[in-house]
Amino acid sequence: MNYITVENISKSYGELELFSNLSFSIHKDDKTAFVAKNGSGKTSILNILSGDDSPDSGQVVMRNGLRISFLSQSPHFDNNLTINDTIFNSDSPQLKIIENYEKALLNPDDTEAYQKAFEQMDIHNAWEFELQFKQILSQLKLDNLDQKISTMSGGQLKRLALAQALISNPDVLVLDEPTNHLDLEMIEWLEQYFAKSQFTLFMVTHDRYFLERVCNEIIELDHGKLYTYKGNYSYYLENKEARIQQEQVETGKAKQLFKKELEWMRRQPKARTTKSKSRIDDFSDIKKRAHQRRNDHKVELEINMVRLGSKVAEFHKVSKAFEDKVILDKFEYVFKQGERIGIIGKNGTGKSTFLNMLTNTMQPDSGKIILGDTVKFGYYTQGGIEVKSGQKVIDVIKEFGEFIPLAKGRQISAKQLLERFLFDGKKQHDYVEKLSGGEQKRLYLCTVLIQNPNFLILDEPTNDLDIVTLNILEEFLLDFPGCLLVVSHDRYFMDKIVDHLFVFQGNGEVQDFPGNYSDYREYESSKPPEIKLEVKENSISEKKDNQNKAQKLSYNEQKEYKNLESKIRSLELDKKALEEQFNDTSLPQDKINELSQQLQKIITDIEYKEMRWFELSEKFES
The missing domain is CATH 1.10.287 (Helix Hairpins)
Known part of the structure; x- marks a missing residue:
């Protein structure tokens, strides 16, 4: 059953064309991921599907009465409401029935209202739905239903938006990075929930394990064209590679034919027959195909790392607490050269606090943290780049100098460095505030790495980065010779680059586990x-x-x-x-x-x- 048909849509902002003449469809029970590079217009397409935006041309045709719920990256709520008010602020009939029932429970003296509410729960079979939505709130750690929206963190608001989208039980659920701001336990629960549910999904996500285990279709926007793959992430990778190889073969054949036709064109006299004119008309198409090439520049990350001495960092009986909440309790550890450590744990167990103490931006309550004389931190924080009004991309890099030193005594200009980070000449003169979220993260990563750190700390580096950039970042980190400390909810990313884990288990307990995330999950389940x-x-x-x-x-x-x-x-x-x-x-x-x-x-x-x-x-x- 066809739910949504997208016909020849285009979108531009001023001179910047995001996409043009895109067509695809969404069918009942599809679980579709939309894959494209940062800045290609992924979020704009989601906004168009949800009705929050409209295309410059083309149209979106929906089935009559179709209910769509949209999870945006930056959800907005009424700060005066509570979690409970926000959940019930819905046009869902079942939620209205449950709301009336819960209100009746608060007023036991009004037996008539209670009896009526109870009967409505029975008639509409709302008991199971009530249990389901309470389980969703519990899994997403939204237990205090009386909490005001104004007191919630950005991560809590994203989880509330996700809960609201799931509970509304729509025909189509449109999701923009659904795993951002979720801890690993929540991500795995959501993964299983979607895999078992009958939801029709259309999502943008960089979580490759999520793509692998949830999606049955992947639509890729690549060099302005859409390609559809009826399978999961592994199927997509395999068939994309085959497609690219086939394109290269076809381009090679077109080049040979172009040379042959070019020679024929040069030999032709001025007077041409009708048959010749037809061949001339075909020549322009052959020329276009012969000159096609993929613009797959990779991010080349090459830094002049300061030599790291034998003493790196040492924690001696370090303790830290906030009132009754214990983060570390007499924690002991000596970092070694070249270590690659991942940090995992539920939200609120103190992962970011640990990083802040290591980098001396926060002091422990007791104990000592000793740093080696040669240690130079590169700290990529969740806060991201500080966007200054009117600042252009090139200006951000020039703050570090017109020329940046590389390995082996070489240097590179600010312009050349940005090109290596996939910012072309035109994009370099864009204002930073106009960049997409992923492009801002890529620029921020550039500013961290060009300071030539030998101890790299990455706090949720994968959020908002496209899959292409993630793959290149992983290749760089595998070759990075210094120390690496990573906090991430991206299981694929962690599995690829870390050797062992600090597992923050709460109440000051930190387990040092010898393996990557999948090893840890296998160990826990066994x-x-x-x-x-x-x-x-x-x-x-x-x-x-x-x-x-x-x-x-x-x-x-x-x-x-x-x-x-x-x-x-x-x-x-x-x-x-x-x-x-x-x-x-x-x-x-x-x-x-x-x-x-x-x-x-x-x-x-x-x-x-x-x-x-x-x-x-x-x-x-x-």
Whole structure:
């Protein structure tokens, strides 16, 4: 069933043409991602689909009665309302029924109103919908429904907008970077929610795992043309590469034909037959195809890194808290040369605070942070570039000098540097405030890197960057010889560039995990389930029941039962560390044999301890 048909739309701002004559359609149950470089007009297309903007030419035809919900990157709400008011400020019939029911619950004396509201919940089967929308609010950590909009952070507002879009249950959900401002747990929940739901989606996102696991269609705007791929991200990559190769073959053939036709054109006398004129007319088309070329300039990031000494950074019993909220509790760590560390954790666990203490913009409550004399930080913050009114792109770079030093004693002009960062001559003289969000982020990244840091700190660097720029940034970071510390919710990005993780678990606890994000998720999912002996104060019978269960284990068995989980976890880490050693292709055969024996011993030990844990668990639960 066709929901939306986009016919030959075009959009320009002054002399800047974003796109022209684009046509595509959205069908029921499609989960479509729209992929294009920053500055190509992705957000403008979403605004046109949602009705917040209109094309300069062409039209958007929608099915009668179609309900569309739009999640923008910068949602706007009434600051005088609460979360609860905002959620119910909707034309959804089911939400109105639930709102009336909840109001009736607050006034138990009015039995007639309560009975009427209860019956409406039954008639419209709103009970399941009520449960669903409360689960959405809970997953997005919007628990205080009485909180005023005016007191909410930018991240909370984005989550509220997402909740509102999901709860409105539209026919088509249009999303602009839905995973921005979500922590990893929320992203994975949203991923599963969309994968299982019947939503029709049209989205712009840079999250490549999200593209892989949610989308069944990808539309790419590439050099002014649209290409549709009926599959997920892996399918898109494979078929895009095949398309580009085919285009190169066709261009090569066109060049050969062009040379042949050019020779014929030069040999022709002035008087030409009708047949000759037809061939002449075709010549211009052949010439155009022969001179086609892809403008795929890559961001060339080459910096003159200051040498990093043996002492980098040391944390000695560092503690930090804000009132009752503990961020670090006697944290100890010594950074080494060339380390590549990712930082993950739920929002509010102190990741940005940790970075601020490392860079000396915030002081710890106790303990010491010692930095090496040669350390030069490059700190890419979530705040982004400071946009000055009337400042042009070229002026931003010239603040660092007309010429910027590169490696091996070379230098480059500000203009040439911007070209390497995909800002052509015309774009360099645009005002910074007119750049798209992704282009501003790319410019900001440029200003951080040209200061030649040897310790690079990136706080959510992937937000708003297009996939092309992300791939190039990843290639640069893989070759970056200094220290790297990254906070990111982009799982694909983290998997590719970090070697181990700081997992901020809250209450001052930071786990140093030896692996990337996917390794960590696999490890977490493989852990034996925790058995918690929780005692509820007001449940005497439950308390006695737990006591009786515990009594079925002897004292030594109880002690063994409590220690087994941590031992299994430790052995799993030892196992992973050993397995990583096998990646060294230079290992001699005797060393391989020795490692194999150690690995087999650990595997046997894990299996034995897991069996023992299950034995004690069954005895405890019986």
